[in-house]
Amino acid sequence: MLTLQCPYCGVQADETELSPGYEAHLKRFGPGSTPEEFESYMFARKNPKGVHFERWRHAYGCGKWFLAARDTNTLEVFGTYPAQSSAPPADLIAKIKQKRPDWEGYK
Amino acid sequence: MHNPVSALGGEMFEGFATIREVGPMGMITLRCKMDEKPLATTLKKLGFSLPDQRRISHGKDRSAGWMSPDELLLILPYADVAATMEGLASGLAKTHHLAADVSDARAMFRIEGEKADQVLAKLCPVDLKTLAPAELRRTRAAQVAAAFWAQDGGYTLVSFRSVAGYVMGILRHAAAKGAEI
Amino acid sequence: MSTRLQKGGRLIDRSTRAEFTFNGRRLIGHAGDTLASALLANDQMLVGRSFKYHRPRGIVAAGPEEPNALVNLGRADRLEPNQRATTTELYAGLEAASQNHWPSLDFDIGVVNNYLARFLPAGFYYKTFIHPRAAWKHLFEPIIRQSAGLGSAPKETDADRYEFVYAFCDVLIIGGGIAGLQAALTAGQAGKRVILLEQTAHWGGRAVVDGDTVENESAEEWVTSAVDALKTMENVTLRNRCMGAGVYDHGYVLANERLADHTPGDGRPKQRVWRIRAGHIISATGAIERPLSFAGNDIPGVMLAASVRDYVVNYAVSPGDRTVVVTNNDDAYLTAITLVEAGLSVPVVLDARAQADGPLPSRARALGIRVETGRGIASVKGGKRVTGVQICLQAGEGAVMEEIACDAVAMSGGWSPVVHLWSHCGGKLIWSETLSAFVPDSARPPLNHDGSAMVSCVGAAAGVYDPADIIAGTDSDGAATAIVPVWMMPQGAPIGLRSKMWLDYQNDVKVSDVQLAAREGYESVEHTKRYTTLGMATDQGKLSNINGLAVLSQALGAEIPQVGTTTFRPPYTPVTIGALAGEARGEIFQPLRRTPMHDWHDQNGAYWEPVGLWRRPYCYPRAGETHDQAVQREVINTREKLGLLDASTLGKIIVKGPDAGRFLDMLYTNMMSNLAVGKCRYGLMCNEQGFLSDDGVVARIDEDTWLCHTTSGGADRIHGWMEDWLQCEWWDWKVYTANVTEQYAQVAVVGPNARKLLEKIGGMDVSKEALPFMQWADGSLGGFPVRVYRISFSGELSYEIAIPASHGAAFWDMLHREGAEFGAMPYGTECLHVLRAEKGFIMIGDETDGTVTPLDLGLGWAVSKKKADFLGKRGMERTYLADPERWKLVGLETLDGSVLSDGAYAVAPGTNENGQRNTEGRVTSTYYSPTLKKGIAMGLIKNGPDRMGEVVELNKVDGGTVKARIVDAVFFDKEGEKGNA
């Protein structure tokens, strides 16, 4: 039963107030894309033991989607940030690197 | 004109706290960026004031609740909705916004009594002790979405209309005599 | 015999008698008793039978670790099986019955298994009940079901109420002994928000029983003042009778409060589940005493040494007149001392150690108690009750040196810290050689959301036993509590003795079973557990796990830490299902969504169908009508006269903004931006894979505003889908959405007389000219503010009228009143389905299942070829979706007019690699059409549209097949004249 802080309304939300939305920072490939690109967008999902970036929606709260960086193994939450981000914020990356020196980066 | 009917016709329950369904109540969902200049002035003209994040601001007979960074819930007398919708349309004519009358899409409850907070504590995963005065909290009540805030020594809770019967049911259960925490 | 002592009993009130029954026998206890102490006071040591061998079982412990004393408690609508007598508080009128025996507790036929014990070894079930396969269903399973099972399941609806409560704190402390109280005082004085839980009704834990001294006071005095001090702190919440059941992610803890278990029917909720979110959790859960493994250690009268003390001190109950104490540690001497000081006889203390010179053994000797070191029990004598023990050398093979008569044995093999809560979320353990126990490894705690330690352990749960250490937060005297383990008594016991040494009392697992498992190759403790069922009973191995693990490691010749422990899983002790369900039962089991006309439907005989969380009328059967007949009547009436449908559940989403048209063009497969104001258009939505996900009519309200109808039950999903794209992909687009589904009641007025009714009611022009097909208009009807859509899901002349929900019921009433002269009748969802199927209209969820594209359904006309992009366009371009051999939508008409089975497959020649018949399609919708007086169906058939007129075979439920012709899916009014009227 996780808690995640919604970056829009500031509520430290209970997992039961949230709905999950799989991997964050996927690039959409539409018409004209190659089969490989489309596959990467549609089906290829990371499943790391460790640092992971995810989408969550504050479904029973303000209704906004946000992104979270979390260790799937220890469940440590490194931070949450707005969905209107094409990459994780630099200070969050720095924080994760400091806590997980072996981490290879989000890409 | 016919009289509007609230979801439960004003049902009431006396447990260790008192539960009342109230309404019909006028409600407008207003989606707009909070920093749009005409918003604050239009609201002011209509008797509302722009609430801060997660707060509800009360005017004479109306309130404005912060629902999300681009959504307000305006609460007002049922009869004033049409005029207010017109006021919003003209005041925000040049501003990207969406105003929808949701008076009939909602049910409103009052939870009153010294231990009213215990009723909510049984249904909502919310730390009521850290709730700021005038904080509007959107959350779930058991299995349905709800929003509530402290008002007049009790709490006001808003849910969707179709589940009003369910909400009354869980409030009765939580407020039953003998179930004080 | 066990009996009530004349004096003492710190928890009982001798002035209050509580009459209760056990197996129908009327017995007397006192207020403050547990059921177990009251049974013992009445010399009822035998309380049940074991699971496998049906051996007599007596009370072993005094707390939640009790494996044997499980009873059926209460009766009828308050019957609960498997209630622990040791944690059940006695009340007047309590009814208890022993379990797991037939026909009676004293004479149990199942005990024959006991004599077959050597034929029922570890893994017996796995080894025996395998072949022949058929015997499982008809022979083995019925017999096992007859003789197995603990207690009897209640048959009546639970009379009690349960509830949840959410709580939040900085520090949650579980366990109200000295360590827990001290932790609460420290945190409370520091101003933290504290919750302190204690599973029993009393504070103080062991220290108050053992008469410890804490900070120069008696434990009793210290505890009283600590509790008083905590009660004055506003930031501290104390709950007793509240068991910390489980620790979960991010400081989430479930606790089970037994409010009215001991006062049934007093109007309070029976139990309350606390859902606590804690900043930090302190486990002060104490330790559990270990049994010793000697032959006959399961005979009623053999008890844990400290539990014997509990009964004497707390309840003034003597488990026996003559109690032999057997131990490998000093603590059990306190039991001998307590018994002797209570005037009872302790013939001997048998200490497996070569020496015993600590303060307690010295005190025992000073009291004249005979102490024999280096000795153990070779075997306990007795059947349903201990009659004596045979003494042997611990170091030997069990040669009997002496036999001593006694009626109770108090055993102690040392203590195991209760590390469950530490372990639930991944806290690691370390083997303490000093304590011969697993203790929390504070270097590897379970982690919280910020990466900090989520749980810490204090007191006995951390292996710290001395009150002075607990108060000071030190751990100075490991040496004083050091234990040299005794895993088997005597250490060289032959098989004859080992096969009578019980590890798991409830599941009948013996030392010999674990050793056999090891010989058969079971090396992992998790596998051994499942193979032997060690620790898999309702006590989850609280007494048996460490002893079993030690036996396994010895048999494997490995160290205990290498073998490891089994996983600790919540709940700590069983929680009744009712408590876990909380308020969610009966009327409020699940939210029921009601339309404004719900009560009307109910009063008018609606037969309900669940649609998502909504209830919709399936049909409105009249007196004497079957559901089928009602549906047929509704269909014919709607086709010929006038039908009224409550369509309020239809999703309604406003989409508004300068980019709304562009947005809808991405969302729908067809064009929506060019829809004229005032007009309606049917649209399809796909997911990104190109599969159909929803459909509905879109109305252009004004230059900037569209209203999108979704399927019933699809509104929240589609609204969420829209918000997802707007928030996460196209966040610079200026579009707002609002889900206004519940703002409006919606009524479909359908049939040739539809216009006549609306014209009679009056208020707006609903003529063909003013309001043609696929247009909408705002206005009023009969004084109600309405929006009228000329759309049709039936092929009939049809108006869908939206009206604010608060007027819905009145408007619906009026339509029926005014429509009577035109033959108005309500119709339900099944009639709706027949009407739409007759017209070949698809239904999301019938024709679609998440693998069907619009092209599969012949809806290519609604898929734009002009648009560069829309959701699902790229997905649809995948080669396998363009395969001409795909199953595609057609109509199906049986040659004999019969109705096809729902979901029937079209069979094809040959068989597949599994020997099953090949298939070439399936039925998606099938109905009896009262209009056409025959069965009609829609189905997906391989290359169907190119096979018009061909006959295919579809399977039937009875195994046969039925022939059907492939036809156009539109069965009725192919030109669409009726709807356009």
Ligand SMILES: [Zn+2]
């Ligand atoms: Zn939020």
